[in-house]
Amino acid sequence: MSARAWRWLGGGLLAAGTALALVWSALLVWANGEAAYYGFPHVARQHLALHCPYFVAQDETTTISATITNTNPHPTTFGIQSWLSLPLGLDTLTEHRRLAPGEAWHWSREIGPENRDLRYFVFASVYVFGGYPIPQRQSTCGAFVVPVQGISGNTIWWGGTALALILAVIGFGFWWWGQRNVHIPTNTRLAAKFFFVLTPLSLAVAMWGPWMLGVAVLVVGSMAALIFISGWVAYGH
Template sequence: MKTLSHPISALSLLLIGMLVSITLSVMSTWADFEAAFYGFTKQAKNPLSGLSCPILMGSNESQTISIKVTNPTGQVISPSVRTEISTSLAPATSLEFIDLAAGEAHTFTWNIGPDNLDLGQFIFAKVLVYSAYPMPDQENTCGVFVLPVRGNGTWILVITSIISILSLISGAYLLHKSDLSEKTKRPVLFLAALILLTMAISFMGLWIQAIVLLAITTLMIFIILSLRLRQNT
């Protein structure tokens, strides 16, 4: 016998999961977007991969930004790494040098905290790795959303992400088992999957793709609501 679940429970769980996921996606994307246009000088055409920044931080918290620089060549190279990290005044800058043997890697880390807060609720950083033949200049930026509460931003992110994922998965399962028509279920299930993808993309720091997905998500929400309103009239 097929067991049918009540659609209200499914839709409630989906709504909770969607709201939490979209909120996390917006905060993550917003911080990286602001970092890209913060005013850091652009000196390199090549993107720097592997820049690691916290996504969320508490208002009283200190964390670290890091980048792993690897020598993929068969010779010794001597790259230099320049960082700019926001403060309430001018960005704090530093320049570090290192010699890397063939295949060797080194991880650079920098501390960030309340002193680096700017624009009310953000911390921004730019890392530039100067060219060391045959490696070209590479740079990247990242932003951290600082929450208006004390606490550990990483744990807040982990807990809220788990809540959103479990709510979306549970809600999708219950909706699939409900007695609603397939025509009604499909758009909602697609929207849930899209929101999960958007959150994952935003956490990866791909803010341009995340903005596009957030725009598609918003459009999908309006389409679903308009279809529901038509069905009820």
């Protein structure tokens, strides 16, 4: 296969992998952005390590979870108040548990199709209180509802994530092999490298970073995409 063919094949695979990563990231950032303004009470500023699904299927029932540990040297009572989205309001639940020093409470709550709202989302907010001097903590999250049934959203998310990374790695390798000893505009080279980094970066930020940072990564990534695609098409590289 000619060097030009390697470049076109590699560029196409790299673009496909990055596009899939950006779509996945955009859906998750959209869900978390909507959750931030959904109308949950905002009680505490300290962040709670809340584990939420990224995608859920239309018919799926899954869980959100958090772990609360009593770091006080004495028994302490903790409370957890959780809110789940409903089409006509909020589903609120308050629970209490007394923990011995060093004991952990592995809390979880089910979310299902009944919590779907705004057509495409499930939202949740969890607030932990009590246990002074341990600070109050709260986190909010959103999950995107995938229009499929019979397969878990977790499978769809991680399957798409793996596919995006594989396409990006193989595509970049093919493109890099085909561009050796060929003059290619510097902007195109930089954009290809940037895309290679952007694929895992956008997914990581969407999963673990603030949703506003995710928006910034998506905007910058889209601008770089225009540079890469225009250079690739114009110069045939």
